[in-house]
Amino acid sequence: MSTVLHSIFDPASPASIFGLLGVAVGAAWPLFARREAMLAGQASSTALFAAHFALIGSTTGAAACLVAIVQTAAAWRVRTRGVLLAVNGGCLAILGIVAAQNWRGWPSFFAVAGAVLATVGRVEVAPHRMCWWFLAGSLTSAGHNTLVGSPFGLVSDALTFGATAFGALRRGRRRNCAW
Numbered sequence: 001m002s003t004v005l006h007s008i009f010d011p012a013s014p015a016s017i018f019g020l021l022g023v024a025v026g027a028a029w030p031l032f033a034r035r036e037a038m039l040a041g042q043a044s045s046t047a048l049f050a051a052h053f054a055l056i057g058s059t060t061g062a063a064a065c066l067v068a069i070v071q072t073a074a075a076w077r078v079r080t081r082g083v084l085l086a087v088n089g090g091c092l093a094i095l096g097i098v099a100a101q102n103w104r105g106w107p108s109f110f111a112v113a114g115a116v117l118a119t120v121g122r123v124e125v126a127p128h129r130m131c132w133w134f135l136a137g138s139l140t141s142a143g144h145n146t147l148v149g150s151p152f153g154l155v156s157d158a159l160t161f162g163a164t165a166f167g168a169l170r171r172g173r174r175r176n177c178a179w
Contacts, residue, residue, distance in 0.1 A: 015055035019152025022048035026156040030134070030164040035127050036076055043072040049153065058148045059102040064115040067091040068122075075122040088119050110143035131168040135161060 010016055022045050029041025050065035074087040095115055099108050114137045121133030138161040145153030 013055075015052055016152070018048050018052040018055065019150065022046075022052055023152050023156045023159065027159040027163060030131070030160055035125075035130070038127065038130070039072050039076045039122070043069050043076075045156070046072065049156070052150065052152060053148070056148060056150060058104075058107065058111070058144070058150070060099045060104060060108040060111040061144055061148060061150075061153075063095055063098040063102070064111045067095045067115060068118060071119055071122050081123075084123055088123055092116065092119060107144050107147040110140050110147065114138075114141035114144060128168060131164050135164055135168075138164070 025041060025048060026045035029038050029045060032038045032041060046065045046068045050062050050069070053059075053061035053065060071088050071091050074084055078084045078087065092115065095112060099112050102108065117133055117137035117140060121130045121137065124130040124133060138157045142154060142157040142161075144150075145157060
């Protein structure tokens with residue numbers, strides 16, 4: 001048993017460290033009340049997971065994370081909807097090229113699908129609708145993380161899904177994801 005657990009979680013490995021930190025930061029962002037804080041938290045968690053996926057050999061997962069960071073920065077700063085849509089569309093085009101060059105079947109499909117759903121969430125200006133898109137993205141990301149063997153990605157997906165769903169349902173009257 002300890003051998004199996006050690007093979008999944010080696011606390012000394014950089015991949016595990018980045019994965020653990022990604023989980024910690026990722027669990028917190030859905031609970032923030034302001035859209036800007038949600039986006040900053042998400043970008044931080046995503047950067048940590050980009051490193052984690054690169055270290056475990058998931059090129060498409062890492063690329064999807066890097067694209068998400070650019071999109072999140074644009075969603076945070078760009079105020080012109082047309083420019084925001086162009087940035088996000090361009091990012092998805094780049095992800096499509098990277099995914100095609102590094103295609104690994106279903107893991108790549110789920111990574112790209114999660115990125116597309118999260119993209120819709122990032123361009124959404126209403127926090128409550130943003131949350132619902134991220135919920136859908138969490139489900140497809142779980143498919144990727146299951147297939148590439150990332151327990152940290154799966155924990156992050158479960159925590160993000162649970163916290164986002166709970167916050168969205170609890171705050172339905174105020175129509176955002178936060179407490």
